[in-house]
Amino acid sequence: MNSVPDEDVMLQVRNGEVDMLGVLFDRYQTPLYNxxxxxxxxxxxxxxxxxEVFLRILRYRQTYRPGTTFRTWMYQIARNTRxxxxxxxxPETPLVSEPVAPTSLSDSAQHKQEAxxxxxxxxxxxxxxxxxxxxxxxxxxxxxxxxRLLGCEVGAVKVxxxxxxxxxxxVFLQLESGVPATDSHGALDHSLPPGRRLQ
Amino acid sequence: MNCERIAxxxxxxxxxxxxxxxxxxxxxxCQLCNNCAQDVAVWKKLALVPPAQPSPGxxxxxxxxxxxxxxxxxxxxxxxxxxxxxxIVWSLFDWLRSPLAASAWSxxxxxxxxxxxxxxGIGTNVASPSQSEELTAMRSELTNMRQLVALSMLQQQSASxxxxxxxxxxxxxxxxxxxxxxxxxxxxxxxxxxVRLAALDALGRHASQPQVRQGVVxxxxxxxxPLVQVALIDQLAEWRDPExxxxxxxxxxxxxxxxxxxxxxxxxxxxxx
Numbered sequence: 001m002n003s004v005p006d007e008d009v010m011l012q013v014r015n016g017e018v019d020m021l022g023v024l025f026d027r028y029q030t031p032l033y034n035x036x037x038x039x040x041x042x043x044x045x046x047x048x049x050x051x052e053v054f055l056r057i058l059r060y061r062q063t064y065r066p067g068t069t070f071r072t073w074m075y076q077i078a079r080n081t082r083x084x085x086x087x088x089x090x091p092e093t094p095l096v097s098e099p100v101a102p103t104s105l106s107d108s109a110q111h112k113q114e115a116x117x118x119x120x121x122x123x124x125x126x127x128x129x130x131x132x133x134x135x136x137x138x139x140x141x142x143x144x145x146x147x148r149l150l151g152c153e154v155g156a157v158k159v160x161x162x163x164x165x166x167x168x169x170x171v172f173l174q175l176e177s178g179v180p181a182t183d184s185h186g187a188l189d190h191s192l193p194p195g196r197r198l199q
Numbered sequence: 200m201n202c203e204r205i206a207x208x209x210x211x212x213x214x215x216x217x218x219x220x221x222x223x224x225x226x227x228x229c230q231l232c233n234n235c236a237q238d239v240a241v242w243k244k245l246a247l248v249p250p251a252q253p254s255p256g257x258x259x260x261x262x263x264x265x266x267x268x269x270x271x272x273x274x275x276x277x278x279x280x281x282x283x284x285x286x287i288v289w290s291l292f293d294w295l296r297s298p299l300a301a302s303a304w305s306x307x308x309x310x311x312x313x314x315x316x317x318x319x320g321i322g323t324n325v326a327s328p329s330q331s332e333e334l335t336a337m338r339s340e341l342t343n344m345r346q347l348v349a350l351s352m353l354q355q356q357s358a359s360x361x362x363x364x365x366x367x368x369x370x371x372x373x374x375x376x377x378x379x380x381x382x383x384x385x386x387x388x389x390x391x392x393x394v395r396l397a398a399l400d401a402l403g404r405h406a407s408q409p410q411v412r413q414g415v416v417x418x419x420x421x422x423x424x425p426l427v428q429v430a431l432i433d434q435l436a437e438w439r440d441p442e443x444x445x446x447x448x449x450x451x452x453x454x455x456x457x458x459x460x461x462x463x464x465x466x467x468x469x470x471x472x
Contacts, residue, residue, distance in 0.1 A: 018265065018268070018269060019265070021265060022262070022265070025258070025261050026258075029253055029257060029258075029261070030250075030252065030253060033251065033252070033253040033257075034250055034251055043254075046251075046253075047253055047254060047257060047260075050253065050257065051257075051260055051264060051367075052345075054261060054264070055264060055268070055341075055344065055345065055348065056341065058265070058268055059268075059340075059341065059344055084338060084341075111247050114244055114247055115244075115247040115248045118241075118244060118245060118247065118248055119248055133245070136213075136214065137242065138245070138248070138250075142214065143210065143211075143214065157210075158207075158210035158211070159206075159210075161210050161213075162209055162210055162238075165213075165238050165241065165242055166234075166238060169234075169237050169238050169241040172241055172244075173237070
């Protein structure tokens with residue numbers, strides 16, 4: 001079953017074999033969880049969003065078109081799910097949340113500290129820039145795949161990734177030197193209660 | 200080579216998509232330019248951010264959702280079948296099978312296909328007013344679907360599936376009245392202590408709704424498990440609802456009450472006064 005391409009499995013799901021969605025869940029629950037964990041720094045929300053993506057895949061399975069890369073289609077759904085979640089989130093109704101726990105620790109204390117600072121720096125970026133870096137660096141999506149996902153040219157993706165990286169570098173260096181990062185938060189960051197972020 | 204030229208190469212360099220020659224151009228430039236070197240260094244350092252793992256219960260939750268979804272689909276198909284049967288007019292049915300009707304159907308299906316394609320097409324980021332209306336309708340349908348899945352899970356035989364149902368239902372910012380009543384029923388009557396506690400936890404986030412507060416107070420009288428009784432008392436104390444004090448006093452006088460529970464009730468009353 002491992003060798004069957006995602007697209008073939010998805011077509012089976014589309015044709016009514018909904019149990020086959022389990023195969024795609026096993027393949028993608030961890031990458032999707034990591035995508036959301038990097039975007040939100042919130043374990044509970046990330047898990048909810050992963051479940052929601054698979055509910056949407058199930059509900060809208062008929063709209064999957066043969067020949068479409070499943071991964072791109074899935075990330076399209078994942079992005080929409082995230083957008084809807086941000087809209088639904090109300091700052092006055094905070095959930096009791098737990099920060100994302102890494103599964104492995106870096107060897108040295110310095111590495112751990114740098115990783116924590118990078119996480120904080122990522123959360124200081126606006127949502128769209130953070131998303132580009134997460135997709136390209138952590139989810140390992142190629143630029144042409146990101147371009148299809150965002151509906152823009154590959155060249156535009158490269159320029160935006162470079163800008164995002166440059167801003168991340170600036171924020172990271174500010175945080176490293178103990179200077180509070182300048183207010184480059186996205187609107188989204190303001191909507192998240194502070195307790196949900198990884199400290 | 201200046202930064203501008205390097206900026207064109209850098210994104211491909213970062214993903215390993217350049218020639219050896221281009222890579223050495225970037226590296227030479229980075230030896231002279233601190234900013235570009237730091238961009239590369241930060242990109243590499245992102246590898247230090249460790250991957251995270253979803254919790255072990257995630258698969259079970261997915262299976263419960265899938266099961267609930269299948270149950271709902273089957274029920275819908277059955278009720279659609281029942282609703283359709285008496286309305287069938289045989290002459291109309293015969294007409295529908297005629298070649299003329301077949302072409303009409305083809306055109307209609309094609310139009311539906313085009314509409315669906317336009318609606319769910321990938322890469323269409325700009326939404327026209329009618330598209331945004333469709334998106335709103337789609338979101339509301341998804342909310343309904345989530346609620347149906349939650350309701351279906353709450354009625355499952357297995358306690359673990361009911362537990363998943365509670366976690367599906369409780370996280371919406373606005374609790375649907377049907378889900379709210381199902382959660383209150385679960386809190387009062389579920390056979391599993393774990394499920395009752397989870398339902399209380401989910402309801403605890405909706406203190407602003409008077410029916411929820413009333414339901415939790417009422418549940419206290421019916422509870423037999425000291426564990427749930429203490430959790431209910433704690434919840435009432437946390438909400439600081441002065442009206443709950445009198446109910447807690449009455450509850451504290453229940454004969455044969457567990458001493459620890461009675462003590463907790465007295466503590467809560469003192470907090471509410």
